[in-house]
Amino acid sequence: MASCIISFSGRKDGNCAAIARTLLGALAGEARCFGFSALRVPPCGGCGYECFQAREACPYFSDPAFSIYEAITDSDLSYFIVPNYCDYPCANFFIFNERSQCFFQHHPELLERYERVPKKFIVVSNTGQDNFTAAFQYHTGDAPPEVLFLSARRFGKASIQGDLMDSPEARDTVLRFMDRQETLK
Numbered sequence: 553m554a555s556c557i558i559s560f561s562g563r564k565d566g567n568c569a570a571i572a573r574t575l576l577g578a579l580a581g582e583a584r585c586f587g588f589s590a591l592r593v594p595p596c597g598g599c600g601y602e603c604f605q606a607r608e609a610c611p612y613f614s615d616p617a618f619s620i621y622e623a624i625t626d627s628d629l630s631y632f633i634v635p636n637y638c639d640y641p642c643a644n645f646f647i648f649n650e651r652s653q654c655f656f657q658h659h660p661e662l663l664e665r666y667e668r669v670p671k672k673f674i675v676v677s678n679t680g681q682d683n684f685t686a687a688f689q690y691h692t693g694d695a696p697p698e699v700l701f702l703s704a705r706r707f708g709k710a711s712i713q714g715d716l717m718d719s720p721e722a723r724d725t726v727l728r729f730m731d732r733q734e735t736l737k
Contacts, residue, residue, distance in 0.1 A: 553628045554628050555630065556585075556627040556629075557633070558624075558631070559571070560641070561589060561644070562644060564587070564590070567714050569714075570714065570717035571716070575631055575633075575730065578727055586619075588648065589644055593615055593617045593647055594612055594647075604657065607655065607659065612654070613654070618655060620648070621651075624671075625666045627669055629672070630670070633673075633674045633676075634684070635675070635677070639679050640683045649690060670698075671688075671697070672699075672700070673688050673698065674699075674726065675701050676716065677702070677703060678703045684699060684701075685697060700729040702722060702726070
């Protein structure tokens, strides 16, 4: 089974990176992992909407955003790890969303393939969930998003410390969340 993991955190070695390592260690089969903040992915803008005419005309056509979308579309299962910044997904996640415009433009078959790939969302958050569920719906088509909210407080940790996966209970929670998908197949 081919899997894709994307960590959207702006921190190199925070909780999201630790969760990605946990997933990589537990997944069977091929897995590709992307640390979004380590890549140079500009947000949409500074152009003349060339992608509306032809996606290849996008000034950012060959940047890593396309590789991530291709990896997800070619996978059997994808994990999105998203930190909560001010009660919403972080800016990296929204940059990724914006860039889908060009990837899928004039290629509905790609969007259909993308939406068919099961996606699981892991959110490091001590606050609300509604804004995340709404943002993730875009990636799952008609299916409701499957989301695990990990509150560092629940496990006696502080989010800023980046040690959430040091908690055996938090680690087990992530591993059980992974297993639910595999038992559904």
